[in-house]
Amino acid sequence: MIGWIRYLGRSGLHFFERLGRGSIFFFNVLMGLPFLFFRFRLVIQQLYVVGVLSLLIIIVSGLFVGMVLGLQGYNTLVDFGAEESLGVMVALSLVRELGPVVSALLFAGRAGSALTAEIGLMKATEQLSGMEMMAVDPMSRVVAPRFLAGVISMPLLAAIFSAIGVMGGYFVGVGLLGVDTGAFWSQMQAKISWSDDILNGVIKSVVFGVVATWIAVFEGYDAIPTSEGVSRATTRTVVHTSLAILGVDFVLTALMFE
């Protein structure tokens, strides 16, 4: 019993210590952002690595999620004779929830883990130390561009996910199951509000982008500089990001859609 309490206390302390270090790190990354104003090319390179290379998995997943939504939604709505609302249902689920959340989870697995591994390996092979000794601050040269690229990519990826998902729902609902095209689109247009639905979805994905990229770059920078340390950090990135995204999503949803 005592041992269990001691364990709880120790993990609690460890958690808060890391949270503190992570916050200081976050602050330092923000301090590195103005530097990018003059070196925007660094961000563009990372936008390619972090964003463009994540496109395929986002598009394919978005398509399937949209198709499943179309199928499930139709089966439920048809019982009430409300299959014309299929468009609204698919689009709302995607824009409010599934777009930001699922693309953030995919982002953690695809781009987040890669960021952690890359930065962790640079640390393990003394490349970061080497930069420091060349009077190049790795915080602004290596971490900040990756962070900014992640924050910019996330809402764009979520928007693409949602758009492709709506297409998927359309193929299944209208193409296969015979829902009326006009009703599908016009109901969607009428019922989805710009500020309540779309803007809130965008805010969510910006927050997720900050959280996911912050965790990824921090885990890399804080990794124990050995091969085992880097592999553990990479795993932690995916696990912690997924949990954080789902937790933050609940809080944001509660605040936005009371």
Place this chain on the structure above:
Amino acid sequence: MSNNNKEAPLIEIRNLHFSRSGRMIFDGVDLDIPRGKVTAIMGPSGTGKTTLLRLIGGQLKPASGTINVDRHNVPELGHKELYKLRKRMGMLFQSGALLTDLSVFENVAFPVREHTKLPESMIRSLVLMKLEAVGLRGARDLMPSELSGGMARRVALARAIALDPMMIMYDEPFTGQDPISMGVLVQLIRLLNDALNMTSIVVSHDVKETMAIADYIYVISTGKVIAHGSPEELNKSDSPWVKQFIHGMPDGPVPFHYPAKDYLEDLVSGTG
């Protein structure tokens, strides 16, 4: 003023104390690195030679003591001043620490691109000059993964001198080199030191090569400077510490064992 500047050592370390994870690494170290000379810092593995270079470079902060580099006390410098000073310091890491996603040419160009606004044609000439100095102009398009250990270290050396620093720190430059690249490195260090009028600090436990190259040698062990002098002086020294180290005897005043509790007690206790 300029005269005075020449006389004063480039680096003055006084009463340096530093510990890591509760273990004392430096316990009152004093040493001077004169300008324009090759100074060697020797000692067994794990005595803190790399740590000393990191302290000089400001990557670690001492518990107490001063580290004056060209009259700046490194531990007290702010971020900006420290980075300004580092532009004039070169450091050659044990691993080379080349940026793995850049070619040899781009690695050498890296500090130049970061710190100057030179036109591309000048960067090209500068990089080729530095690569020529280490004999690797022909390897400019290779990636770091395609280099042998000795070549990687020479590329790192070319990169370290890219901005013409006032000093360069070599961390174990000879370790793990075949005899030929060892000879090449020994020559290069001497040549660069004399031709570019730099100050060199060579950290090493390879006695023969270091004795051949150094103007002055400090031997550190168990957190203290245990001997210093020119190679000839150390060769003639009759201190048991120095003898043990220079002639490579496994045990003596410098213990073979990492500090531990009593062996017999450790075996009998059966825990930990």
